[in-house]
Structure formats: structure tokens, C-alpha cells
Amino acid sequence: MGDPMKIRAKLEGDIADVRVLMAHPMETGQRKDAAGKVIPAHFIKEIRAELNGKVVWTADISQAVSRNPVFAFKVKGAKGGDKLRITWEDNTGDKRTDEITLGS
Amino acid sequence: MDYTRRGLLRGAGTAGALVAAFATGALRPADVFAAWNKSAFDAKSTADAMKALNVAGAADSTDIVIRAPDIAENGAVVPIDITSNIPGTESISLFVDKNPFPYVGTFDVAKGAMPYVHVRVKIGESSNVRAVVAAAGKYYQAAKEVKVTIGGCGG
Amino acid sequence: MKHALVLCAALGLAAGLAGQPVSAQSEDRTAAEFDKFREVLEEANPAELWEVKGEALWKTKRGPKNASLEQCDLGLGPGVVKGAYVQLPRYFEDTGKVMDVEQRIVHCMVTLQGFKFEDLAKAPFSRGDYTPDPVSLVTYVAGQSREMKIAAPQSHPQERATYEIGKQIFFYRAGPWDFACATCHSEDGKRIRTQNLPNFTKPGESAARGYIGWPGYRMTGGVMHTLQWRMNDCFRQQRFPEPGYASDTIAALLTYMAVNANGQTYRGPGIKR
């Protein structure tokens, strides 16, 4: 279970402008440590965003996404009080879910 | 939260069949989650990755707008905005042609998101970044060059 | 991904844009492009992740004394975090000296929570996946002064004396390369390689340029650093011996820098190349 995400959303009409920050090393598996040993790959593979429990946005990503990933996307049909929940899962099976209430 | 993701997403009973069905699948409408497309992510060229995703031959389109720096300050964190003005856009995929593994990922917007994404990626050397959009069963693409300098020991 | 990404170009000529003579004009264009996308990056700065972490650390009962930091006095009274960062360094009665933010937080961790200074000073800088607690705490505290004006006080005689001592340290030339801070940081428009060098001797916008971006998320390595790290690494590059972590020397230098930045707006934890 990773560190908490930071989710921000701004409502513009019925569109939620979402920014999410995730704490993750996004290790490529190509780098070596100081001792010359390859640092194993460790990266988020899948992300999904749910609005009131319904999946509205998903991403399948690779280790080419920067360390401590940042994404922005826009969800349609949102209103104040809606629950926005984001979940990621990495290549080791670790996952993390965080939720915010829109317009709060 | 404590649930098994595969079970939640696909229903435990049909997961295997669906994985098989989508293992070579294209950037399809988001009825179900696709399996993370290993062969596309492992591809060493954009062309091979696009083949693995069944989107080879995507048509050039000026309706895909890529906003990325002409010169990136740091190749470790290159901000990229992609907006598709193609009606019926279902997903946006991103490639960095010169990266050892060019396929960065696919953002599925069909189930309730706008055809837009902001993402930050690693770019090893000056390269085209390429967006491929799936819309109404067709595929479109656009590219933009990003130069990467390796500066001094800044801080 | 290429390992070269995270390496300094220590050897050989830097790659990229090879063969093209650089004109002043193209340098300006590059700088403008960096600035434009720096703004994009700042719209969602991973530093916020450490603000979240630091807030939890601040409010959680921890350490041998099982206490939170909610009674820590950062200068505006016990527990007042809002606006404290932009009014540091400042003089503290209880210690009888001027302290900077990290020195003060560490002081609170020692006195309120019972941590040992030696333990906190053992590995005080971020590396890889490791972030020392004071770094997260400083990031949280700094984030609570967003959009406020820098107002490092100079009302107490000790605060004025500390500014003068910091200035002396800033101009002190020594070491095998004869460097002072001032050698690289006392003129406008200077660069080491492509890295801009803020002029800390000119009060106002110029001095603030090098001060207000901290603590900062460093894109290279993807770690969070505070001014303690920045000062430490400056002295390393100055070819000096190593300054003590959270030492009075650093508090004095930061006083000189903060006071020269007074009146400028603090925009919160920054993002660095």
C-alpha cells in the first residue's frame, strides 16, 4: 500500500477538471544502483477513476511515465457532492485507492 | 480496500476468457478493462507497438493537438497534453518514438471523460512524441518533436 | 530508459542540439520555453505529496515522548503553522538564537517528541525512495504560507546581527578554489553551464528568485529537497568542508537570503530541474 495520492478537482459546469499526483518510484528496471546492481522494475501499470462507483476513465501505462506520476483529465456529468475515487495498481500487485468529494 | 482487482473488473469466472480475447486487442471501446498489453509495452519500436495494438496505419490527423515543449528542460519529466477534436474519441495512446520501449500507455475516455489527457513522461533523447486516437472504430495519429538537452549539474 | 537521464554531464560534451552555434536569441527562446512549461509543471507539483505526508507527521503522536508537533512554536505561537514559514528565520526566546524553519522543526522534534538530534542529523537529505521526516515537515509548513509575502523579521537585535553574520559568511572566500557564495551569486544574468545563478546581493525580486522556490521537488531523481540540502550542496561545490546539518551557519546564511527576499510573494514548494 503506497503513500496517499493527492487528488484535486475543479468543477466547471458539469465537467470535473481532475489532477492527481501519485507517490511512486516508476522504476524502469534499466537503472543500476551505486553498487552496479540493476534496480528491479517497479511501476504503476493500471489506473482507473470512478465517479460515484462508475468507471469513467482508465489508463494502462508503462515505466516511461515519470517518477511520482501526475495526470490530468476531465470527467463529464459531474456535480458537487459526487465521489471521485482513483485506484492504481503496480507491477508488484501493490495498489492504492483514494477518494475525494467534488466541490468540497 | 481489500478486493481482488481481476475479480472486481471482469467477474472471476470470465476473467481468463476475456484476457485471451483482448490479449491482442486493439484500442477498443471501454466495455471492459483490457489486459495490460504486454507485447505492445515490450515492443522496441513505435511501429511494432502499434502493430501489437492493432492500430498500424492510423491516419494522420490535424484534429489531434499535442502540447509539449519544443525543448524539454529535463528529460526525466516532460509534460505532455493531448486533446482530440475527433468526434467519438474513445481512447488516446502515447508513444515516444526514440525511447527503448516507445509505447507509454493508453488513456480510455469512452465511459465518461473528455478526449483530453495530461501526462509527464521520460524522454531519453530528442524524439517525436506520437498520439494515436481511436474514434468510432477508426484510428488517427499526430506527432510533435521534443528536443532533450542534457545540461550540467544543475540544482 | 537511459541512465544518462539522471547523470550530470560530467564527462565528454553534452549531447543534444549538437552542431548548432547558440545565439543569444535562441538562448532566450529556450529560456522562455523552459519557463512556459515550468508553469505547466507547477500546476501540479509532486511536492504536494510531501505536504500531505508532512501534515500527517505534524499531527501524529510520535517519538519517545509520544507527542505530536501541534505544540511546536514556529514563531507565531504554539501550533500556528499558517504564515509561519514566510516569517522565518526569526529569533526564539527559548533557545536565545535565530533559527530557520528546519532547525526549528528539528528542535521541536527533539524537545517535544524526544527524538535525538544525532539521529535526525545522520541522514538528513532525501535519496531515492527515502525522505527524512523533517523534509516532509518543512514542505508541509512551507505549503501553509502559499501566496504570502516573505517577511523575515529584523526587529530583534539578534535578527539584525544574524543577518550581518550571514552576509559575512556569504562573502567569505576560502578553500582550494577560492570561492565564496558571492563568487557566483553577486551578479545578475550569470549561469553555471545552463543553470541560472540568482543574485542574492540585490534585495527584492532578484534575491527572492533563489530563495522562494524552496523547498523544491527535483525532477532529476524525483526527490524533495529543502534549503538545508541546497546550502549543503552549495558548500560542496564551493569546495568547502561540510557544514553541520541545521547549524547556526546555515541559519545565518538563510537569514541573509530571506531578508533580502522580503516583500516578495512566496508561491509554495517549488519544482526544480
Place this chain on the structure above:
Amino acid sequence: MNRAIVFAGLAAVVAGCAGMQGETAYHEQAVAMMKRDFHTRGIAQVDRLNQDELQRVCTQYGDHPPADVEKRLEAVEMASIKLPADGKYMGDWKRGQRIAADGRGMTWSDKPGVSGGSCYNCHQLSPRETSFGNVGPSLRAFGKTRGFTVENQKYVYQRVSNSKAFVLCSAMPRFGHSSTLTEEQIKDVVAYLMDPNSPVNQ
């Protein structure tokens, strides 16, 4: 720099008025504070805080000492330069290029005896290198502009070896005096600036 004037003035006042919080008193407190707070790490020994006469004078006068002091100490620095015994100033420009780009040396994270010249940190040299600093002047086409003469080779050798022999409070390190660069390395840097085939002169 008016700082020098202020300093000189205050120094005179403070001399006859011990305990006054003038610049000298602050200076002494600053030095005492640093001596308390710094420690040896790796090759960076704590005695690096001790200033030699040049460093002391440049600090005291804000890098603008009185002309007589400046002349006297520049002569001392000039006399300390050891010219190559074989009378040759030029080495290999290709090695010189690597030395010019190499920013290592003398920090607590460096190994002893491993140093470059950090030239690109402060100077433009080859037009092909776009990552260069501007703390020092551009040295593009240096030999071509100044002339490929032995006198100029000697000048570059001396300047790299001990810049302070020319401008006492120059920002440039004394690469020979501080044993940062060896005689051979300095010759290679001279060649990088003075060899007609060096990219610097293209």
C-alpha cells in the same frame, strides 16, 4: 563595489573601538561560527576554512583591494607559477576537451587526484557545446583571434595555472597552485584553446 569602502571605513573605526558591532566584529563572529559548524568530510578537510593572504584580502575588500596591495600580491602569485621544465606549453587538445568538460575535483564527494577543469561551467569554448556558463568571458576562437603564438601559449598556461597572478580577486580558481590540475592537464587545456585544429578555433 561600495562594500569595500564601507568595510575599510568601519575597520578603521572598529580598530579603536573594540566590542562595537561593526563589520569586523560580525566578520569575527562569522568565522568563529563556521569553525564551530563545519567538519571534515572526504578530502575536504576542515582547515580549508583557513584563508591564505589572498583570500583574506579579497574577502576584506569585497574583491576590490587597494591598487598597491593588489599589485604586490599579484606579483607573489606570478612568482609561484611553475612553468613546464621542458619549455613546452601545448599538450593534446582532445584530452583538453575532456578536461574542459569535466566538472569533478576537490569536493568532498570527489576522490583525491581526480579533477577536471570545469571550464564549461563558466566559459563558452567550442561552438559545438551548447551547455556553457557565463561567469567568465567567452573563449570561442581564442587562439584564432589572439594569434597562435608561443607567447599566447605561455599566457594561457599561466592564466590556467594561476589566474590570480593577473587579476588578484578573479573568480577563477588557481588550478595549478591548488594542485587541481597537473602540469600535463594544464598543457592539454592550453592545446584546447591554442591548437589550430581544436574545435575551439573552428
